[in-house]
Amino acid sequence: MNDQQLVILLNEMTLEEKIAQLQQLAANFYEGAESGGQITGPMEAMGITDDMIINSGSVLGLSGAEQVIAVQEAHLRKNRLGIPLLMMADIVHGFKTIFPVPLAIGCSWDLERTERSAEIAAKESAVSGVHVTFAPMADLVRDPRWGRxxxxxxxxPYLNGLYARAFVRGFQGSDLKGDVNRMAACVKHFAAYGLSEGGRDYNTVDLSERHLREYYLPAYRAALDEGAEMVMTSFNTIEGIPVSGNVKLLRDLLRDEWGFDGVLISDWGAVKELIPHGVAEDEAEAALKTIRAGVDIEMMTACYVHQLPELVASGQVEISLIDEAVLRILQLKERLGLFENPLRGADPVAEREVVFCEEHRTAARELAAKSCVLLKNEQVLPLAPGQRIALIGPFAASGDILGPWSWTGSTEDAVKLDAAMKARAGVGQITVAEGSGIDTFSEELWLEAETAAQAAEVIVLALGERSEMSGEAGSRSDIRLPEAQRELLLRLKALDKPLVVVLFNGRPLDLSGVYDMADAVLEAWFPGSEGGAAITSLLYGDENPSGRLSMSFPVAVGQIPVYYNHFNTGRPLGAPDADARYVSQYLDIPNEPLLPFGYGLSYTTFDYSEPVLSGDKMTGDQPIQISVTITNTGAVAGEEVVQLYIRDISGEVVRPMKELKDFAKISLSPGESRELTFTLTEEQLRYYHSDLSFASDPGKFELFVGPNSRDAKARGFRLELAAVENKRHVLS
Structure with a gap:
């Protein structure tokens, strides 16, 4: 259908049929569905009628080709106008083939493999009948207490934007209608959900508009510039107004300023949550404020279907608001080709061949290996062939390595660490003992672990969080490993054996009592379906770790938020003329994180030359080239992530101490050198000023090139602009 035909269809619909299109219901409301998938919020008696279901527009959490076909065919038999359902689900880091969690993928610094992971997730989802995924999540996060x-x-913000684009490309491809192996992407959670106070889920957010635009909006914008079809509202408030009812954010900025004309959906129950937030006294006011803000689909509460008919009849809601929302939904269905092919890619036969196939599992293993970060290594890794290894810990033989939002994955099918290590090392080389539970300790388990450790040359200790300890509603105030695991580590350390810790977790941890005691630490995150195989390849040196942190690790939870691109203060620690006490510092811990953004080790070493600049002055039309030579000075091949940062020494407002502007991931053989050249332009120096203009300031800058945000070599340059007013150049 073209737009004119869609408008004709819209005009044939009754008001009740239109409003029902704005309702999203879980799968268990529909004939033909066996279950409702994963439920993330309270299920209430919603007062949904048969007519509302027959005319509803989309389904949440349904997958499996046979079920989707059954639901869609049953729906089309009953729907008066034959309008197909949209099938939506949270396919966050894989469908059946589970890739590492997105935070781990962020540590790969590998955009091609990131895009490929989303392409595979889309292919498996589409053949199983899913049309839309609630991903990518583009929220900037500086607080690891937050479960999500x-x-x-x-x-x-820069790196997040690159990943957001890569995920959207992978999910959607270039032709949604013609390529039934792709699915529509819904970027979330708009906006600034990652700034929830105290790291507590669903909590308040309060920040300036300048800060919002500078740091929290760019990754969402990047996803939309890449063509993401949908946006999901966040649960939090912005400037005291819940996002789902926030006209300034949704109408003025997203719709009018950015020009987004796709479908806007609430998160689960967020429309009705305007009532407990305190900006609506009842469902009618919640519906009124949300439709005026521009939310097209209400997920799993029923304020729209119950209240909008009367609000339209009373003149409080213009019918045009309903029509524009419905038309956007119909247009998305058309872009997916659902009017011509309501069953789209759902195919039970192909589903059995495609889902969890060997090709997809290989891709998952490769990305998992690239996502692991070697945090410490005192010449213990890689493990040598023939070494007797005691593999100990609650994750030694656990399948709970998929992480949150892997509801279609299988922990039984996950490659476990013990199985992979036994297959690699050979018979009799690996002894496995649990040692402790995740948060329970017993002398019986300890004695088994002690016996295994005493007979071994090296201890590999698999520790971490169970998947429910992170993800939605998984906020934690204490982000250390549970006490039982710390006790296990302490006792094993006393045996005076080389000790390798492998971490399975969904957040940066407070590694107090872990990092200092271990001889090596490998951060594996929740690595997905092929996690055990990927980790084993790294432990034995079959692959060289190349992951680099995309989020800082704190020394202690009291530092949080701790992040690399922070501001300086008027009394910075370490200033040459500062009083030893009256500076911005903690008395009991350092200011700096334990492990900085961009950090990660390798089994080889790299040397950086001094950066060479093409000149010491930049202008609006004359960029600067930065050349640096990287040499592999070790004995094995390895990959290095070369990172370029800048600092604006004197801005109209305070600027960060460092800002990532570019990077390159390169592979070098032993002894090999390579010269890299980065180009830095005036446009990359622009930022939001106090009046929200987006511009650069002339003056002094520093640039830094290095392996992470801390250990980088600096050079200076100046930006000179033709038109200067009050030391500021505002670009039209």
Missing amino acids: VMESTGED
């Missing part, structure tokens, strides 16, 4: 940090790609 595992869905983010980290603390940097």
Whole structure:
């Protein structure tokens, strides 16, 4: 159908049929569905009638080709106008083939493999009947207490934007209608959900508009510039107004300023939550404020279907608001080709061949290996062939390595660490003992672990969080490993054996009592279906670790938020003329994180030359080239992530100490050198000023090139602009 035909269809619909299109219901409301998938909020008696279901527009959490076909065919037999349903689900880091959690993917610094992971997730989802995924999550996160940090790609707006684009390309491809192996992407959570106070889920957010635009909006915008079809509202408030009813954010900025004309959906129950937030006294006011703000689909509450008919009849809601929302939904269905092919890619036969196939599992293993970060290595890794290994810990033989938002995955099918290590090492080389539970300790388990450790040359200790300890509603105030695991580590350390810790978790942890005691630490995150195989390849040196942190690790939870692109203060620690006490510092811990953004080790070493600049002055039309030579000075091949940062020394407003502007991931053989050249332009120096203009300031800058945000070599340059007013150049 073209737009004119869609408008004709819209005009044939009754008001009740239109409003029902705005309702999203879980799968268990529909004939033909066996279950409702994963439920993330309270299920209430919603007062939904048969007519509302027959005329509803979309389904939440339904997958499986046979079920989707049954639901869609039953729906079309009953729907008066034959309008197909949209099938939506949370396919966050894989469908059946589970890839590492997004925070881990962020540590790969590998955009091609990121895009490929989303392409595979889309292919498996589409053949199983899913049309839309609630991904990518583009929230900037600086607080690892927040459970949903595992869905983010980290603390940097530039890097997050690149990942958001890669996910959208992978999910959607270039032709949604023609390529039934793709699915529509819904970027979330708009906006600034990652700034929830105290790292507590669903909590308040309060920040300036300048800060919002500078740091929290760019990754959402990047996803939309890449063509993301949908946006999901966040649960939090912005400037005291819940996002789902926030006209300034949704109408003025998203719709009018950015020109987004796709479908806007609430998160689960967020429309009705305007009532407990305190901006609506009842469902009618909640519906009124939300439709005026521009939310097209209400997920799993029924304020729209119950209240909009009367609000339209009374003149409080213009019918044009209903029509524009319905038309956007119909247009998305058309872009997916559902009017011509309501069953789209759903195919039970192909589903059995495609889902969890060997090709997809190989891709998952490769990305998992690229996502692991070697945090410490005192010449213990890689493990040598023939070494007797004691593999100990609650994750030694656990299948709970998929992480949150893997509801279609299988922990039984996950490659477990013990199985992979036994297959690699050979018979009799690996002894496995649990040692402790995740949060329970017993002398019986300890004695088994002690016996295994005493007979071994090296201890590999698999520790971490169970998947429910992160993800949605998984906020934690204490982000250390549970006490039982710390006790296990302490006792094993006393045996005076080389000790390798492998971490399975969904957030940066407070590694107090872990990092200092271990001889090596490998951060594996929740690595997905092929996690055990990927980790084993790294432990034995079959692959060289190349992951780099996309989020800082704190020394202690009291530092949080701690992030690399922070501001300086008027009394910075370490200033040459500062009083030893009256500076911005903690008395009991350092200011700096334990492990900085961009950090990660390798089994080889790299040397950086001094950066060479093409000149010491930049202008509006004359960029600067930065050349640096990287040499592999070790004995094995490895990949290095070369990172370029800048600092604006004197801005109209305070600027960060460092800002990532570019990077390159390169592979070098032993002894090999390569010269890299980065180009830095005036446009990359622009930022939001106090009046919200987006411009650069002339003056002094520093640039830094290095392996992470801390250990980088600096050079200076100046930006000179033709038109200067009050030391500021405002670009039209």
